[in-house]
Amino acid sequence: MDVAPTTATTDRRLLRGERTRQAILTHASRLASAEGLEAVSLQRLAGDLGISKSGLFAHFGSKEELQLATIETASALFAEQVMEPAAAAPNGLERLRELAELFLRHVENGVYPGGCFFASVAAELDTHPGLVRDRALQLSDEWLQGLEAAIRDAQAEGAIDPAEDAQQLAFELDAYLLLANAQFVASPESGATDRARRALARRLEAAIS
């Protein structure tokens, strides 16, 4: 005779599955972008998702581990939506344009309720030392370095004026993208992403040799 599994067994079986782990982390990353990574706790997720706290604990061990896994989930999604498609561009200048455009679409698509995940958590964590902050800032740095590398490639390929300071130019382009993100989240009708597109086009036009 078949016996229905007990609730505890079902919990464990569900949690064991990678798909469930991903669902937990997707919820956690949306929560973090809207309410801050501080809101991502085992207790909160257990309540939101109707999973036992001990089941979550078996998976993540600590709040810090859960927060780090949340950051990696957001990073993987960003790689899939922005970094990897841009990497397929045929040259540095096109890669730079793709990085910017895909970032703006990522914001416009409302993937996260609080806009760019890393901008949200960086603003929250900047004054909270620890592993979680270090990892979030490291990923923000990688993004900026990606813009800079595309600029340097474009300079080596003769598309961008070699007299441009690549780090300075990356700062200026990133500034437009991040203000567009902040304004879009505050008010999607503000036209902020198109304003960033005009700023990028103008600045790149001045930089093209």
Add this chain to the structure above:
Amino acid sequence: MDVAPTTATTDRRLLRGERTRQAILTHASRLASAEGLEAVSLQRLAGDLGISKSGLFAHFGSKEELQLATIETASALFAEQVMEPAAAAPNGLERLRELAELFLRHVENGVYPGGCFFASVAAELDTHPGLVRDRALQLSDEWLQGLEAAIRDAQAEGAIDPAEDAQQLAFELDAYLLLANAQFVASPESGATDRARRALARRLEAAIS
């Protein structure tokens, strides 16, 4: 015979004073910039400052009232350090330069541990509807409108090219300032504020007619 006042009487007397109210709100605004406005509660402030929660309650009535008073305190300080000195500039272009430079100094001086108070709370509140969010966004808008008004004055005075879109130029300049703020808080040695100064100088040079 003189009788020493009871603790409760002392509490009330202290709280009645405007100086104490200011001290409470200064602490609250620093706390908000570092940990978010959500952290500014009557209970937290009572604990931090060693004042009874009921005493604080008599002053502020609710968490929302306390948060609104905290925003007004930060706004008054920003007016004193940035808006008012810039308003004394002899013309639109100088006022624009002063607004930007005084903003960067305000960040560099570490007035708030989380950098620009309004950038911090805007990032936190963007997904939390309510009076507190509305007021914070209103003050952020006023800042942007202040930049835009200075640009329009400079155009009327013949200093900035009338073909420039004032709203677009204000967006670009504000973008440099806000990224400098975010990077400075994450890493004060990053040179972000000087990078913003170079970006501003370059952009204004292109805009000057």
